[in-house]
Amino acid sequence: MTQPVFRFAPSPNGPLHLGHAYSAMLNHDMAADAGGRFLLRIEDIDMARSQPEFERAICADLSWLGLDWQEPVRRQSDHFDDYRSALDALIDGGVVYPAFTSRAATRAFVAEAEEDGTPWPRDPDGVPHAPPLDRERSVSERSRRMADGEPFAWRLDMKAALSHLGGKLDWHETGAGPNGEAGAVQADPARWGDVVIARKDTPTSYHLAVVVDDALQGVSHVVRGRDLFHATSVHRLLQELLGFAPPVYHHHRLVLDHTGRKLSKSKGDAGLAALRTAGMTPADIRRAVGL
Numbered sequence: 001m002t003q004p005v006f007r008f009a010p011s012p013n014g015p016l017h018l019g020h021a022y023s024a025m026l027n028h029d030m031a032a033d034a035g036g037r038f039l040l041r042i043e044d045i046d047m048a049r050s051q052p053e054f055e056r057a058i059c060a061d062l063s064w065l066g067l068d069w070q071e072p073v074r075r076q077s078d079h080f081d082d083y084r085s086a087l088d089a090l091i092d093g094g095v096v097y098p099a100f101t102s103r104a105a106t107r108a109f110v111a112e113a114e115e116d117g118t119p120w121p122r123d124p125d126g127v128p129h130a131p132p133l134d135r136e137r138s139v140s141e142r143s144r145r146m147a148d149g150e151p152f153a154w155r156l157d158m159k160a161a162l163s164h165l166g167g168k169l170d171w172h173e174t175g176a177g178p179n180g181e182a183g184a185v186q187a188d189p190a191r192w193g194d195v196v197i198a199r200k201d202t203p204t205s206y207h208l209a210v211v212v213d214d215a216l217q218g219v220s221h222v223v224r225g226r227d228l229f230h231a232t233s234v235h236r237l238l239q240e241l242l243g244f245a246p247p248v249y250h251h252h253r254l255v256l257d258h259t260g261r262k263l264s265k266s267k268g269d270a271g272l273a274a275l276r277t278a279g280m281t282p283a284d285i286r287r288a289v290g291l
């Protein structure tokens, strides 16, 4: 049997908080129990928000917690060529199209479509589905606009992508979804509409990078927060399109604050470093997150 591979994949855009500590320690514990390897991946494709200081702080916090990981650490911004190859395969397969429509034009389209009270479809994060404007453009118009140097993203043509599937699309869930989904879970990527596969400024998006990295790193077990449960439907579809074997998924509970809301960097929840300075020990952190 091949050795199981687990990974913790933070984005270096702020300090780690208790929610990250829980995810990292759970991953590390599960890898140890399975006799597996534990990897650290730095998800920094959003280069405007990612900072090397945060990457250094993440490593310091994880070491303080007593975690060790296999070197080398994979930093996504060092691997744009890998995402570009996967994107090229999707372009060749005819399942993505260039999308030129700006955010403002999308908002205007959705507002107009909803004027008569009919809600425009939204994805599981509440973001409106892409309007059909870009999907319906002629090949000649696409080529002309690309040749003119107009900025564009690549979007998945969800209908075309789904038509490539042979049978059912599911995954094995050993944790639980928001409604207790577990075991063989049926994926429903259509809920996401034509998702962005590569942004205007990078040859990838979160969905493509995570799927490519998990495959290239041989990740067998994805252990991550329940907030990413629905994104797994998109990940399963991309794995099928790119010919990657699916890992097992374990979506874990989120660590909530005393008001019951999810911890977040942007809302200023105390980072691990601040808790350490305040005198908490790694054992206190373990207890605080219920491990």
Ligand code: GLU
Pocket: 009, 010, 011, 043, 210, 223, 224, 228
């Ligand atoms: N980088 C993502 C985050 O920090 C996690 C991605 C994943 O585990 O699939 O939320």
